[in-house]
Amino acid sequence: MKDPLKIYEVLQKEYGPQGWWPLSSCKKKKGFDERGYHRREFSYPKTDAQRFEIIIGAVLTQNTSWRNVEKAMLNLEESALLDIEKIRKMKKGKLASLIRPAGYFNQKAERLIIVSKLFHDKGFAELRKQKTGELRKLLLSVKGVGPETADSMILYAFSKPSFVVDTYTRRILGRLGHDENSYEEVQQIFHSSLDPDVELFQEYHALMVEHAKQHCKTRPDCEKCPFSPKCPKRL
């Protein structure tokens, strides 16, 4: 079970449509569920405010549970500060205190301000005109934005096909028999075997996260795992 397309089919059948990136600000709104997923309508994000919410979330969730990220996002929203211009001009200390629940709050406050400056200076509309590769290079040149954060922004905020590789993706692929190691190597597995389809990439990554949370955990729960019969690492 090493074929990315077959893995996707198994995940899709097991967990159904996901509808990422979750928008906390849209919970229980029309088209969204209680977690902020838009499982029926895949043409998101629709506004620059939603795109920037994804950008912020991508930074806040670095090595951090989404649960804690949501607390930080709620603090920003309640202060009406979930906004690129406001974050860009905010004092680092004040921002840090608001995003405290997300952890690494000093680092992340600085990163958010730096990222805000980039999007203010360049502008979403202009950045969207860039080719995916060029956009990726630009994002990676920003301090605090590594490969996963860049790809998350590209895939979910810019709606361009760049496969997101996270710890879950590495863990799942590793257990299914892949020995590729570096970020680029793992990403290449997907880029070389799948059509560069935005919705496919978005759903695939979301499904990886769901699968890692339900079964392929640090301590694996292989009992009802859909891959269990064909997984080399099954317990």
Added chain:
DNA sequence: CGCCAGGGCCTCA
């Protein structure tokens, strides 16, 4: 109490 969570930077070989 320890472990883990949707990483990335810096330093040092």
Added chain:
DNA sequence: TGAGGCCATGGC
């Protein structure tokens, strides 16, 4: 380039 230390809160 790759391993190791560092950043930090909150749920279980």
